[in-house]
Amino acid sequence: MRKTTLITGGAGYIGSHTAVALINAGHNVLVLDNLCNSSRECISRLEQLTLTRVEFIKGDIRDANLLDDIFRRYDIDAVVHFASLKSVAESVRKPLDYYANNVAGTLDLCQAMARNNVFQLVFSSSATVYGEPTRIPIAEDVGTGKPVNPYGRTKLMIEELLTDLCHSDPRWSIGLLRYFNPIGAHESGMIGEDPRGRPNNLLPCLMQVAIGRMPELTVYGNDYPTADGTCVRDYIHVVDLAIGHLKALQVLQHNSGINFWNLGTGTGYSVLQIIQSFEDITGITIPYRFAPRREGDIAQCWADPGKAGRELNWTAQRDLHQMIVDAWRWQSCNPQGYQASFEISALIAVK
Numbered sequence: 438m439r440k441t442t443l444i445t446g447g448a449g450y451i452g453s454h455t456a457v458a459l460i461n462a463g464h465n466v467l468v469l470d471n472l473c474n475s476s477r478e479c480i481s482r483l484e485q486l487t488l489t490r491v492e493f494i495k496g497d498i499r500d501a502n503l504l505d506d507i508f509r510r511y512d513i514d515a516v517v518h519f520a521s522l523k524s525v526a527e528s529v530r531k532p533l534d535y536y537a538n539n540v541a542g543t544l545d546l547c548q549a550m551a552r553n554n555v556f557q558l559v560f561s562s563s564a565t566v567y568g569e570p571t572r573i574p575i576a577e578d579v580g581t582g583k584p585v586n587p588y589g590r591t592k593l594m595i596e597e598l599l600t601d602l603c604h605s606d607p608r609w610s611i612g613l614l615r616y617f618n619p620i621g622a623h624e625s626g627m628i629g630e631d632p633r634g635r636p637n638n639l640l641p642c643l644m645q646v647a648i649g650r651m652p653e654l655t656v657y658g659n660d661y662p663t664a665d666g667t668c669v670r671d672y673i674h675v676v677d678l679a680i681g682h683l684k685a686l687q688v689l690q691h692n693s694g695i696n697f698w699n700l701g702t703g704t705g706y707s708v709l710q711i712i713q714s715f716e717d718i719t720g721i722t723i724p725y726r727f728a729p730r731r732e733g734d735i736a737q738c739w740a741d742p743g744k745a746g747r748e749l750n751w752t753a754q755r756d757l758h759q760m761i762v763d764a765w766r767w768q769s770c771n772p773q774g775y776q777a778s779f780e781i782s783a784l785i786a787v788k
């Protein structure tokens with residue numbers, strides 16, 4: 438039986454792009470997702486895109502019997518773990534859901550892995566674990582800070598849980614990937630970010646304005662100590678991020694213990710720069726208005742991605758232009774996300 442990589446949350450935004458990267462690199466993948474924030478249509482798109490049958494199981498990482506059954510039926514040698522709730526605002530309203538799904542869910546997954554002798558894990562962490570940065574660019578050796586919301590705290594708790602696990606048993610080999618701000622979509626326009634309900638993140642909100650579903654973009658804060666007064670972030674193309682997972686899996690095969698890697702580009706852009714780039718590339722004007730600062734936002738952060746460069750032989754290849762072109766292609770071809778079929782006729786010219 439061929440070795441299989443289990444991708445939890447593989448029908449979601451980053452998981453689906455990682456599935457493509459792994460399949461294209463010759464991995465056999467199995468996607469486990471309860472579809473609480475995604476759609477089965479994404480799996481069909483993955484199959485069209487990779488010309489491969491993609492094994493998919495609809496189920497929850499907290500279902501111990503299901504996990505044991507999966508580990509028995511498939512020859513799994515590694516797990517890439519994306520399954521998580523991810524809305525900062527919702528985590529403030531429903532902290533129990535976040536701790537149960539993210540922290541307890543990861544615990545259940547690791548217990549099932551241990552029961553079934555699978556010890557390689559790549560985990561989706563976040564730059565949110567750094568809290569308010571004490572040094573920019575942020576390198577891994579700065580240490581973790583104090584995340585300012587329950588979602589961020591689940592990520593930090595899981596990092597600590599996984600670190601303890603590695604210290605307890607040398608068979609574990611775990612990579613914690615600290616993503617900065619993923620945006621963009623696969624260049625085919627067939628898969629991309631499909632947020633349910635009202636989005637919170639900058640690019641999905643900007644897209645909603647561009648396609649006329651929201652009248653204007655709210656820009657939170659123009660009095661930050663940055664060049665133009667708006668917040669600065671390290672936006673990273675989701676395909677570069679996906680390739681980072683492939684590289685991490687390759688390194689973990691020959692490495693035991695806990696490993697931390699930032700996945701960012703090392704370059705920051707302000708909110709106004711993102712709006713301007715989008716307008717320049719698409720020719721579409723984005724009406725926006727300034728509003729007070731959003732609670733919990735830090736003024737600026739970008740990664741020092743040097744450690745991932747040295748240890749994973751990974752650097753981000755795609756620039757902001759590419760991120761916006763690809764995000765817009767996805768949005769234009771799929772105005773209803775995965776709810777409608779792919780509209781190839783909607784492919785629009787971007788400069």
Ligand code: NAD
Pocket residue numbers: 445446447448449450451452469470471472473474475476496497498499518519520521522523538542561562563564616617618619
């Ligand atoms: P997403 O919501 O698109 O994907 C997560 C997937 O997990 C969804 O398909 C959802 O249905 C599934 N899922 C959730 N709980 C589950 C459970 N209990 N059992 C099975 N499936 C479950 O989110 P994403 O943007 O692709 O994020 C992937 C991972 O990366 C998450 O862990 C997220 O916290 C982390 N992350 C995301 C960002 C970002 O800005 N998108 C930044 C840093 C870290």
Ligand code: WQD
Pocket residue numbers: 523525562563564565589617618619637638639640642654655656657658667668669670708731734
């Ligand atoms: C970026 C900038 C906003 C929306 C969040 C999570 C983080 C990680 C990635 C998962 C900020 C501004 C936004 C809008 C705006 N997720 N903005 N108007 O806050 O850096 O990170 O997503 O791990 O944990 O906190 O990303 O895209 O929400 O915001 O002005 O309508 O855009 O104030 O400065 P953020 P974001």
